[in-house]
Amino acid sequence: IPVGNNPNGICVSPDGSKVYAVDGYDSVSVINTATNTVSAAIPVGISPYGLSVSPDGTNVYVTNRDDSTVSVINTITNTVSATIKVGHSPFGVSVSPDGSKIYVTSFNANIVIVINTSTKSVTYTIAVGNSPIGICVSPDGSKVYVANSSGTTVSQVAGIATYSIAASSISIYPQ
Secondary structure (H helix, E strand, O other): OOOOOOEEEEEEOOOOOEEEEEEOOOEEEEEEOOOOEEEEEEEOOOOEEEEEEOOOOOEEEEEEOOOOEEEEEEOOOOEEEEEEEOOOOEEEEEEOOOOOEEEEEEOOOOEEEEEEOOOOEEEEEEEOOOOEEEEEEOOOOOEEEEEEOOOOEEEEEEOOOOOEEEEEEOOOOOO
């Protein structure tokens, strides 16, 4: 399925009807899974990298590495409904199971940025290992795992109120 240049991130809507693919320069392609065709190309920020869809499928969150933002795509209108300013070089993004929070890795700042989806504002930052890139939230929302690409660790952020950190040693360059 032809999409834009340099595709590097992908996610599937909860109902499986759409696939969202980051076009590495400035857009997200929407693929209709019934026809395997691109139904839209949505302009976002500069150098989009990571994306994650909300549990209810109404929003897709896209990190824009070179303008330090997260674009919020409304999946009904296929338009950007909000742009959230975050720390330098956002890469990975993951949505909490209840859809209330977005977790974003900031590669150069060695932090995870926590965004409230209702207010579309940054509520916390959490220190993690060096050059965090990949991120995911456990199915129950109690833990967030972060791949620190400059080294051999994965940070575990546990306890939504306390944000305690634990690092585990793994192979070189986790992503």
